[in-house]
Amino acid sequence: MKKFPVYLMAILCLTVIHCYGQVGPGSGSAYCSQGHIRMNDLKIHAGDMPSDYDVSYLRFDLNIDPGQDYISGSVFTRFKVTGDLSDGLQMELSVDLTVDSVKYQGNLIPFTHSGEFTLSLQIPGFPDIGSVQDVEVFYRGVPVSGAGFGSIGREEHEGIPAMWTLSEPYGCRDWWPGKNDLTDKADSVDIIVHSPELYRTASNGVLVSDEVVDGIRTCHWKHRYPVVPYLIAIAVTNYEVYSDIAYPGGIPVEILNYVYPEDKADIMPRTRQTVPVMELFSSMFTPYPFMQEKYGHAQFGWGGGMEHQTMSFMGRFDFEIIAHELAHQWFGDMVTLNSWKDIWLNEGFATYLAGMSYEHLFDGYYWPFWKSQNISYVTSEPDGSVYVDDTTKVSRIFSGRLSYSKGALLLHMLRWVCGDEAFFTACRNYLEDPRLKYGFAGTSDLKAHLETAAGIDLTEFFNDWYYGQGYPSYNIICNQVATGDYETEIRQTQSHASVSFFEMPVPVMFSGSGKDTTIVFQHTFNAQKFRIYTEFEIESVKFDPEQWLIAGPSVDTLFRKTEVVKLYPNPSRDFIRVTTGGAQPEDIKLFDCTGREVRTDISMNGPVARIDVSGLSAGCYLIRLRTASESKVVKFVRQ
Ligand SMILES: [Zn+2]
Incomplete structure (x- = not known):
C-alpha cells in the first residue's frame, strides 16, 4: 500500500x-x-482468530451493482480441520450484513451472528482432524465502510458509479464472511461477480470468462497461487481494458490495465513504465512471482495504491507508486x-x-x-x-x-x-x-x-x-597533524534515550587539490579518534557523501590545519615520527639531556622524519628543528 x-x-x-x-x-x-x-483508529481485532481450521480454497459468487450499495451472494470455503470444531467454526462478518443461510457439506446448518462481526457456524458431529470439509455462507446487505482504509469504497466518475474493496489490514469482514486471519493463505480462489452489463469486474488472477446473459455480465477470475485474505479484492465499474507486456528473463508477462474510459489516454503511457521496473526487479531478486497468470492495475477512487495480488488498485499512476505496488508482489x-x-x-x-x-x-x-x-x-x-x-x-x-x-x-x-x-x-x-x-x-x-x-x-x-527509537547525529572533526597526516574524531549524539550508541561504519570523504578519498570508519564509541594519511592536503571533509546512513540534521564537519611540531609515539622504544605541520626544516638534530648530540645521521623527508631510537639508552632526549624563521626544541622519552 x-x-x-x-x-x-x-x-x-x-x-x-x-x-x-x-x-x-x-x-x-x-x-x-x-x-x-481514511485511517480509522478503532480498537479492532488484531489477529486472534482461533486457528482450528486451515483454509485451502475460496469461491466468491457475488451480485454487485455499483449503482446500488447492495451486494448479495455467497462465499464457499474449503478447509482442513486442524482442531476441535465442537464449539463452532469461527468466521468474521460485519453484522451490518445479513446471513441468510449456511451450508456445511451441502446441508443447511445453524449459525449465530453476533457482536460486531462474530459468525459462529455450528458444525454437526466431530470432523476428523486432517479431514477436508466445506462451508458456504449466503449473505446480503449494504456493506458499511469499516476500520482501516474503508474496506468498501464508492465514487462516481463522469457520472458512472464505481465500487471497490480495500481490506488491509482487517477489513475483509466488512464485505465477505471468512477466516479474516493474517496467517492463513488460501491455496486458490475463484471470484465470480455478476453485474449489469455496463460494468466489468477487476480482480486477482486470470479472467476465465466475461459473458453477458440477459443484460447481466458475469466476470469469472481464477487465481491459483496462495493468497492471504486481505489481498483478495474486486473493483467494479465501466472499465476499459488494455495490456502492456513485460519480458522479465525473456518470458512475456501480461500487465493488464482496467481504467476509467475518460482517463485511458492519460494513463496508458504511465502504465507502460511498469515494463522496465518489472524486468529490473526480476533481475535483482527473483522472477515475477505470479508469472503463470498476470500483473495488472485497476483504477479506483482511493488516494493511493494497494497491492492486491496480481492486480494492484491505483488511485494514481505516478512512477513511484507503480514501482511501489509492483514491488509488493514479491515483498508482501x-x-x-x-x-x-x-x-x-x-x-x-x-x-x-x-x-x-x-x-x-x-x-x-x-x-x-x-x-x-x-x-x-x-x-x-x-x-x-x-x-x-x-x-x-x-x-x-x-x-x-x-x-x-x-x-x-x-x-x-x-x-x-x-x-x-x-x-x-x-x-x-x-x-x-x-x-x-x-x-x-x-x-x-x-x-x-x-x-x-x-x-x-x-x-x-x-x-x-x-x-530502538530515534537516530544518531554526527560531528566529524579532522585535525591536521602534519602534511598528509590527520587525526579524525567522530562524535555521535542520539535523538532518543532508547539507544545509547549506534555502532555503524561511517563513511567520510576527504577532498583537496582536486582529489578525494572516502574512508569508512568502524565507529564503535563516541569521540573515537582515527589516524589517516592522505597523498594530498585535505581542504574539506564531508560526512556520508552517498547518503547511506540515517543521521540527524546537526551533522557537521570541522577541519583544522595545524603547524605545530609533533612527536609520536612518545614515549617510544623503537622509533619516533616527527612532523612539522607543513614547514620544511633546514636541519634536525637529536640531543640527550646534557646537550650532547647523540645522532648525526637523521634528516627530514619533507616535513616528516622517522627516527630509529632503538639504539639509544633509556632516558630523556631533545630534538631541535630549525627552519628559516624559527627554531623549535621538543622533548621525548626513550623507554
Ligand atoms: Zn505499500
Missing part, C-alpha cells in the same frame, strides 16, 4: 527542474492530501508478513524498491533526491521505532515515517553494512526460502538470511535500528 505523505510536497520543487512528467520522488504529491486517506504478496508488527517487511521493501528503481533507471537522476527526502522525513521527529508496538492503531501500523521511510532506510543501511553482494543474496534467499515462499515471514527470518549471507551478527543493528 502506498499513500502520499504531505512532507513530500516541499521536495517536489527539486524535481521540477528535470521533469519526466509524473516521475520523481513524491511525484503527484502536490495533488494529494491526507484527506483522501508472495512473502507476506506474519504479524502486523513487522509491516516494514511489506512497506519498507516496497518503498526501498521504488527508490532503487530511481537508482537504476533514469540514469540514477532521482536517486539522491529519494535518499535525502527519506532521511529528512525520518529525522523530522526524534522518536519512533520501525517495530510496531501497537497493532490496534491502523495509523501506527501504516506510519509513513516509520514503516515506510525508516523501514526502507533500514534496508538501505543493511545493504551498506552487509555489502551489495551479501545483501542481494540474502534478499533472494529470503524470497526463495521454501519455508517462506508463497507463505509468511517475520523480521527474524530476514535477519537470519542477512547474517548467513554476510557472515556477521546483526543483533546489535536490529536492537538499535528496529526495536
Whole structure:
C-alpha cells in the first residue's frame, strides 16, 4: 500500500527542474492530501482468530451493482480441520450484513451472528482432524465502510458509479464472511461477480470468462497461487481494458490495465513504465512471482495504491507508486508478513524498491533526491521505532515515517553494512526460502538470511535500528597533524534515550587539490579518534557523501590545519615520527639531556622524519628543528 505523505510536497520543487512528467520522488504529491486517506483508529481485532481450521480454497459468487450499495451472494470455503470444531467454526462478518443461510457439506446448518462481526457456524458431529470439509455462507446487505482504509469504497466518475474493496489490514469482514486471519493463505480462489452489463469486474488472477446473459455480465477470475485474505479484492465499474507486456528473463508477462474510459489516454503511457521496473526487479531478486497468470492495475477512487495480488488498485499512476505496488508482489504478496508488527517487511521493501528503481533507471537522476527526502522525513521527529508496538492503531501500523521511510532506510543501511553482494543474496534467499515462499515471514527470518549471507551478527543493528527509537547525529572533526597526516574524531549524539550508541561504519570523504578519498570508519564509541594519511592536503571533509546512513540534521564537519611540531609515539622504544605541520626544516638534530648530540645521521623527508631510537639508552632526549624563521626544541622519552 502506498499513500502520499504531505512532507513530500516541499521536495517536489527539486524535481521540477528535470521533469519526466509524473516521475520523481513524491511525484503527484502536490495533488494529494491526507484527506483522501481514511485511517480509522478503532480498537479492532488484531489477529486472534482461533486457528482450528486451515483454509485451502475460496469461491466468491457475488451480485454487485455499483449503482446500488447492495451486494448479495455467497462465499464457499474449503478447509482442513486442524482442531476441535465442537464449539463452532469461527468466521468474521460485519453484522451490518445479513446471513441468510449456511451450508456445511451441502446441508443447511445453524449459525449465530453476533457482536460486531462474530459468525459462529455450528458444525454437526466431530470432523476428523486432517479431514477436508466445506462451508458456504449466503449473505446480503449494504456493506458499511469499516476500520482501516474503508474496506468498501464508492465514487462516481463522469457520472458512472464505481465500487471497490480495500481490506488491509482487517477489513475483509466488512464485505465477505471468512477466516479474516493474517496467517492463513488460501491455496486458490475463484471470484465470480455478476453485474449489469455496463460494468466489468477487476480482480486477482486470470479472467476465465466475461459473458453477458440477459443484460447481466458475469466476470469469472481464477487465481491459483496462495493468497492471504486481505489481498483478495474486486473493483467494479465501466472499465476499459488494455495490456502492456513485460519480458522479465525473456518470458512475456501480461500487465493488464482496467481504467476509467475518460482517463485511458492519460494513463496508458504511465502504465507502460511498469515494463522496465518489472524486468529490473526480476533481475535483482527473483522472477515475477505470479508469472503463470498476470500483473495488472485497476483504477479506483482511493488516494493511493494497494497491492492486491496480481492486480494492484491505483488511485494514481505516478512512477513511484507503480514501482511501489509492483514491488509488493514479491515483498508482501508472495512473502507476506506474519504479524502486523513487522509491516516494514511489506512497506519498507516496497518503498526501498521504488527508490532503487530511481537508482537504476533514469540514469540514477532521482536517486539522491529519494535518499535525502527519506532521511529528512525520518529525522523530522526524534522518536519512533520501525517495530510496531501497537497493532490496534491502523495509523501506527501504516506510519509513513516509520514503516515506510525508516523501514526502507533500514534496508538501505543493511545493504551498506552487509555489502551489495551479501545483501542481494540474502534478499533472494529470503524470497526463495521454501519455508517462506508463497507463505509468511517475520523480521527474524530476514535477519537470519542477512547474517548467513554476510557472515556477521546483526543483533546489535536490529536492537538499535528496529526495536530502538530515534537516530544518531554526527560531528566529524579532522585535525591536521602534519602534511598528509590527520587525526579524525567522530562524535555521535542520539535523538532518543532508547539507544545509547549506534555502532555503524561511517563513511567520510576527504577532498583537496582536486582529489578525494572516502574512508569508512568502524565507529564503535563516541569521540573515537582515527589516524589517516592522505597523498594530498585535505581542504574539506564531508560526512556520508552517498547518503547511506540515517543521521540527524546537526551533522557537521570541522577541519583544522595545524603547524605545530609533533612527536609520536612518545614515549617510544623503537622509533619516533616527527612532523612539522607543513614547514620544511633546514636541519634536525637529536640531543640527550646534557646537550650532547647523540645522532648525526637523521634528516627530514619533507616535513616528516622517522627516527630509529632503538639504539639509544633509556632516558630523556631533545630534538631541535630549525627552519628559516624559527627554531623549535621538543622533548621525548626513550623507554
Ligand atoms: Zn505499500
